[in-house]
Amino acid sequence: MPKAIGYTPAWLSKPNPGYKIFNGAPSAANASYSSTSANTSRKRVSKPGPRRTIARRGTEIFTAVGKEIRWADLVYLKEAWESKQPKERRSRRQLEEDEEDEESQYDGDHAQGYRTLKTPVADDIRQIIISPHSNYLAILTTHTVHIGVLPESSHLTAPDTAPMKLKTYTLGPTTHVTSQSGIASALWHPLGVQGQCLVTVTEDAIVRVWELTIGNHSSFDKPTLSIDLKKLADGTSLDQDFGASVSGQSKGFTPDSIEMEVASACFAGRNSGGWSPMTLWVAMKEGDVYALCPLLPERWSPPATLIPSLSISVIAKAATMEGQLNVSQQQSRLAQQQIAWMGDLDNQEPIYQEYGSGEPHVEVYIRPAKPGKVPKLQGPFEFELAPEESEDGLDDMLTDIFVIGPKIDSEELMSGEEDDLELPGIDEEGGLSVGVVCLLRPSGRLCICLDLDGVEAQWLPKSKSKALRILDEADPPELLTFQVLDTLKSEEMWDGNWPMFSQDVNSGYSLFVTNTSTVTFISLSPWVFRLETELSGEAAGGEFRLDVLVKGQSTLRERVYTGKAKPNDHTLSLAASTVICDPDLGYFLLTATQYGPQSISFELPEVEDYNPIQRSCSNTYESEPDKPLILCEPRPVYQAPHELEQPSKLPDLLKNLRHSPHKRILKENVRLSKATFQIMNEAHIILGDETHHIGVAAAELFRRCELLQIDLQSQIKKAHDVAQRVEAIAGEEDEEGTGTISTDEAIDTRIMRAKGRQKELTERVERLKKKVLKGTAGKELTxxxxxxxxxxxxxxxxxxxxxxxxxxxxxxxxxxxxxxxxxxxxxxxxxxxxxxxxxxxxxxxxPSTPGNGNGNEGPGEKMGVKVPSxxxxxxxxxxxxxxxxxxxxxxxxxxxxxxxxxx
Structure with a gap:
């Protein structure tokens, strides 16, 4: 469980550049207040959806603010802020460096660690997703996608802080447009060559695979693979056309348009086992979950362990079916399809491609043509042991999905090998041999499910045959509901909430859930490894232990941040969290609202078997001063409400009136007319809103002042308790009051006092003995x-x-x-x-008779007297x-x- 040791630091707060990076200027739509659109703008509500506006590249971050993208190097910003602090607040190392360099690199005329990147988007940016190799950035609005080519850090760090135009490509200029359905998710395919394959999933359940090549504009115009999931769900043969409809074609209402409205999609990790890296999981808003396997680009690059592990599992499965008599035709056809797919793959000679100088080459394969390039849509999955349906509709919908693939079975992969080799891609942490599917609902409810059967590659039959009659007989796939957790309270729920997952960097089985105003830490580690032990072992009593494990509340859940957003306040919604673990920044979580960043610093996790190199310090080495003792729990720094800093909209109203047909009213006397009433009504609406927000902000400020007094009293009390403990440990003041007595001196004094007391008691006992003897002398005996x-x-x-x-x-x-x-x-x-x-x-x-010569004659025998023995x-x-x-x-x-x- 991560322990928070600090919140938003000073270098990310006002008025430093770290704060300004996340703080966007008011947009024109909000700043201007025209008389004709006053009422309509008040009724306009933004469409709920994911807000992933922070991406990172090492310690560099990219954040979307309106239509711009801001870049910053967090380490650079932190060191620059520390260099400008007074000398008494700076460390000895920094002071020595400043003495050596008269001109600091953090001065105003030198390089800066932040920059603004201009983009050609026409609407506010909702999501930014960085590529696996951190060289491309997918920029998403509600309906459009742009691919930006990220420059090197050296090009971004420059003395000039003027906006830089980002080189971008429009993805699908005739496909992803405002006249078409919105975009639900954009994912970089984990098996794409050089990380240049993007998969887009629109809200109307259309999956498109884009294999991008910088410099080739045609690769951005048309996808290499397009699949309409609504058609595929009703498909019966691979001969059918499952591509997306023609752009601009009118669409009528169908039940599938509601039931198959996509909320989110995801892939498992690249280094997960089985078919997971090529399985696309799709979560629908209405609560259904589907899987598409295998979904591959035309050219793909698998890790070293993927093809051998798949080959072993497919061959073992086919060999098992040969000896069984009760194998269904569906299973037999599926095994034949997988063998045909693996056979096509084994017949290929991989193409070796290098990323650059000094980097290892990769193997590139062509997507097998048999049985087909379009897989079968598996689902909707049935949920075993699912909770009862709730009366609240928010508990039945979905907003996000997160899948943790099964681990790679290294023992099965290395069976038959003489030497144990260290294969790349195998996680040393271990894990579970089955997949874990996590689902989020608008109410903040988290459902943790297990994919016990495992998703495997499946295809539809090629033509109409007997196999078509078997499709309806196949059982639907299932997910076992392991645990259900709530991350929100009842008063924090609202219709516009859109929870999102963020993966932790320290463990593959830890994640963060970001709601509108809260961030919750979730860890599956307490039960994952215990469950794997029970599933892989054959010890007696396994059913009892599994029952105890399932019924116990084993998943760790801890809220790490609670914001001050109100349920109906859309402007303070948190963006999806980003987690960084760096020696300079520590264990760091970063999120942001429209008006500024929010961050949490955690204690670094304990690393087992960590033995740092022991170095001897020189004579001139001086250690850094110890950090001050933390007496109270850290808490977020108070920031004034943004309503107190917002400019009034009345000047904009007057400016618009001067250029409107009613401008003469401003120069004439007030008359009772329809136009005057309309202007007065608009001004009243503006003043009413502004005064209400200012009053609420002032009340919040008053409450925080009262809370500050309570916190101050608590801190004084804790400091007093600590001082008493320190005095008890360090010693007491001397009799003269000039100083304190050390611990050793106090102990020696106590020992001397005890010895003196013992001597006094001994003398007293001796005196009592003498008195007793004197008192009893001279008395007669009884x-x-x-x-x-x-x-x-x-x-x-x-x-x-x-x-x-x-x-x-x-x-x-x-x-x-x-x-x-x-x-x-x-x-x-x-x-x-x-x-x-x-x-x-x-x-x-x-003696009368001689002896027997042995010297054993008795005295009677020597005297000649024979005495019986x-x-x-x-x-x-x-x-x-x-x-x-x-x-x-x-x-x-x-x-x-x-x-x-x-x-």
Whole structure:
């Protein structure tokens, strides 16, 4: 989700040149106010339609203002404005550059970054579309198309800011005229050679393909392919004529003229997979969607991955059908047509053409003649899981369409290859293996649909045959409605609203929706990659996860701009947004009204795996000063309403009256007459409108002043909170109030205080101990304490033999009892005596029998006494048990005595 960090900067605001580029002078129709056309001009309402008046070439922009085209280099304008700022507001780098160059390149006598381009159009420009190679500009009014040849940037950047005449060619001088139907869309074909193929779609559903060649005027006079979609919808054979009607031919009313009135058309991206780059999607105002595939110019240039991927899919599909018995005749005929089309393409030898020196060459193919050059019109598409029909008619109509083609399956394309090659045109971002179709309605509702079946190339049969009877049996194509979002509130809807799509530059699955006064950011990324994982995987529980994914509100929707246009104010309608991402400008969105530009600056998206080159700074390097901390959320800069700057129309009325038949009334006294009443009525209408607009603007100014006070109080409060946090982190003031104490000093002080407190507590405890000992000294023992002492002495005598002996009563007399330690000592003495006797006997006696020679003779055997081994072992065991028992008694008594002494 992009985060707005700023709105229209100062270099695009009054009175800088960046603002004047978008601000057009009042047209003659609005400035003059004739007495004969006063009432009719008030009732005239402009026809709703798309307003795409901003195109870009890198950081250069072209904007249409009335009948003119303004050019500007945004980076040049920004740097020029920064160079003219006071020194305290400029960076150190700019100051050093100005010291080195006494004369700045941004002075008035040097090159300027803006220019006016004159065009031969007869009406206000409604759309400008730049070509894929940024060398041509399609200029559209409501009914006419002109192709302008854009000069190089070096020719546009010049000290002279006088208007420059743009070299233009009129496209279809007898076709696109005011007497014919208006133009709905003009698209540069993504597969055109050198980006010189233009496809125009008129409101009466006629598609024309123009293959332009600069210098060849005939290529601008007649299209190479013309298709009437109304005829094609009812067509049954390729032998029929589907071309447009003769220019000037009278047209009667038909139901198709209403149901097939075109609102918009579009192609998918050049690097999308399948048949998408050559599929023209057409959205009708009444809500129907059609597809025309394949729509190609006579000469076309595909990307490197297009033909191999199509060949693999067509061959795989035909091989799958051969092993099946239930294949319909419609599917079989379609597979044969696609194989014939691919066969014609494989038999061609591509023509290699270069754009210029240093640029790679491209492969140019000729459009296959089989099965035919006019494809079948697929549609109208049926919408599965579509929302219920609304009572509001705006929810059933369409204004714009945007299609994201499926991704290229690189694994299938590289199957069988030994090495993995990096193929151009494959998006590293990945994506969805099915197409996404986005539709916009006048109510601001956005419908996101999935093309699960995929649009493939289809043609009508060549002649009348059995295949004709199968056409009606084929099921209509379908689109699955994935999600429906609203971008407008109920009070913001009106009949003249015409929402438009604008693609984001950072992601293929992000876009902006521009309404009359709002801009909304839409991102499909949260669910696109998760859905692709579920569609491509075979893990258990996929149905449950898909159900959770579909029911969850996963599409990101965030309004990034809300203007101040009123629902019935046509003059403040926003143009389609243009998105720029440049190191000098940042992440930048630009739109405009008739009275000035509106822009939004976003935070740059986080780039993963970005490791900048680490360079060591020199000793003389001085870093740029840090940017100030943003305490409050950014908001659009207030600009005074344009009504306060508009000149009054009364002087024009008086000027027109001086040249009218009623000029004598201005010199005579006021008389009650019809002419006087008419003049007074017109003047009243002008004054009433102007005073009303000025009053509304003044009220808006008063409300903004009140809001400014509230915002100022909020900012002061936030600044106070931040100051308190900074003081808490940085430290406190010293006792004298001369400065602040650093964080380290404050921590050291706290540690010293804690140590001193601990020392005081230790001394206090020692003093308390001494007082306790003094208080208990000299007191007699209690009976229990005496008993405890006697018991300790008794155990001490029994175990250790220390202290006084304890006497017991035996037979009426007191005797000293034998204690365990005495018995233990007696046993030890007996042991010593017995061992000495045994050794003495062993040395005096001589053994009667020789030993066995192994040295294991027992003592009985050495003395000649034969003692049975069992008796000897039994006696030894008895002695050892007695010793162990006595030892255990003594040890237990010692342990008990020690515990008692500790207590």
């Amino acid at each position: 009976p229990r304490e005496r008993e405890w002492v006697d018991e300790i002495r008794k155990y001490e005598w029994k175990v250790l033999g220390e202290g006084e002996p304890v006497s017991v009563s035996v037979g009426g007399r007191r005797e000293v009892a034998r204690e365990p330690f005495e018995r233990f000592k007696e046993v030890q003495e007996l042991e010593k005596v017995i061992l000495e006797d045994v050794k003495a006997l062993a040395g005096a006696l001589v 069992e008796v000897r072992r039994r006696k030894e065991r008895e002695i050892m048990k007695a010793l162990e028992r006595e030892t255990a008694l003594v040890e237990g008594a010692k342990l008990r005595l020690e515990r008692l002494s500790l207590v």
